[in-house]
Amino acid sequence: MSIDDMFLLVDLSIRNPETLPKNPGAASNTSRKITLLSSDGGVFEVDKAVALESLRMKYYIDWNCADNGIHLPEVTSKILYKVIEYCKKHVESCKSDDCDADNNLKACDAEFVKVDQATLFDLILAAHYLDIKSLSILTCKTFLDMIRGKTQEEFETAFKLLMLVKC
Numbered sequence: 001m002s003i004d005d006m007f008l009l010v011d012l013s014i015r016n017p018e019t020l021p022k023n024p025g026a027a028s029n030t031s032r033k034i035t036l037l038s039s040d041g042g043v044f045e046v047d048k049a050v051a052l053e054s055l056r057m058k059y060y061i062d063w064n065c066a067d068n069g070i071h072l073p074e075v076t077s078k079i080l081y082k083v084i085e086y087c088k089k090h091v092e093s094c095k096s097d098d099c100d101a102d103n104n105l106k107a108c109d110a111e112f113v114k115v116d117q118a119t120l121f122d123l124i125l126a127a128h129y130l131d132i133k134s135l136s137i138l139t140c141k142t143f144l145d146m147i148r149g150k151t152q153e154e155f156e157t158a159f160k161l162l163m164l165v166k167c
Contacts (some may be wrong), residue, residue, distance in 0.1 A: 013066070033047060034057070034070065036057075037070065037092050038077040038080045039072065039075055039076055046088075051087075053090060055085075056131045072130070074126070075130070078119075079122045079123060081096040081118070083130065085128070086132075088107075089105060089112075120146075123135070124136070
């Protein structure tokens with residue numbers, strides 16, 4: 001399967017996840033380690049369960065394209081470290097079904113987004129690129145909370161910063 005075919009499958013599956021064919025050869029062992037390679041050369045080894053929090057990484061893993069590491073050219077080491085931290089907390093919280101774990105996760109999420117504006121924008125972009133829905137919702141909601149009640153000039157300044165980070 002060529003890379004172009006993979007991107008076509010990813011594009012189709014984002015529009016309609018049911019169209020993604022099942023891959024019977026995909027490994028089901030969740031204790032396997034996955035290597036992630038950031039845009040600035042950082043190398044991170046994570047449990048498969050942590051990597052599966054990202055839909056983009058899930059596709060790489062399901063199609064056996066993660067053996068030599070997953071290259072993430074849109075994510076720096078600093079941001080990838082934070083994203084991995086977020087995913088680890090969410091994987092750990094899914095293992096326990098008690099309310100204290102849910103409350104603890106909400107507190108961890110609130111603490112996680114207490115970052116400077118540039119880092120928050122990088123996290124928004126990374127969440128979108130990696131297709132981590134819960135992180136995308138959390139970071140976008142935090143941005144909206146930041147601009148709520150701002151004047152038009154303050155909003156434009158914040159939005160221009162977001163555009164500068166994106167470019």
